[in-house]
Amino acid sequence: MPVLIEAVSDPSSQDLSDLAKIYADAPDWLLQPYQNAAELIEAGLRDGRLFAGRFNDRLLGAALLQRGEPAWRLSHLCVRKVTRRRGVGKRLLEEATRLAIESGHPLHLAAPADHLEAQALAARSHLPLEPL
Template sequence: MPVYVVAIDAPSDQDRIDLAKIYADAPDWLLAPHASAEALIEAGLASGTLIAGRFNDRLLGAALLQREEKEWRLSHLCVRKITRGRGVARRIIEESRRQADDADARLHLAAPLDNLEIQALAARTHLPLRPL
């Protein structure tokens, strides 16, 4: 089964557990400016920007996708540690890019500019990198 990218607006109890697991081992720089993983998740839910990759009714990765008229911003992208390397982040990026293209908007990755891991992701996915 493929990974489906979905907006998370009314998470089930299992979705909340999965989201907590996704961000549980995230480095502090990924959570900023939020004080904790829980604060990041709640902010994403409150703003309607939380998206996730779902496989077999479980969330494996998540991100915040802010949609403006011409510029969309993908940030706080994280995949569960045990699932990394299986294309979940790539699928979230691909679907975000497709939706941005459909809206005639440009997608960029928002993250700390000095992080080498983020720089590599931006290069691999051909996404412009902007400061968080």
């Protein structure tokens, strides 16, 4: 069964629990400019920017997808620690890229410019890196 990618707009209590678990594993730098994971999740839901990967009815990874001009921006990409290295993040990136291209916009990855892991991810994904 593939990882299904969706915009999260009306989360169930299980979805909220899963999102909290996803961002509980996040390093502190990934949560910026938010004070904590709960604030990031709340802002993403309020603004309609929360984008997540679901497998077997559970959310395993999430990101914020800002649909803007002239480019779309993917930020705060995080996958649950127990699920990493299984393609969830890659599926989130692929689907965000597909949606952006379909709408006629390029996709940029937003992360701290000096973060080596973010630089490597941007290079592997062939995405421009924007400072977070």
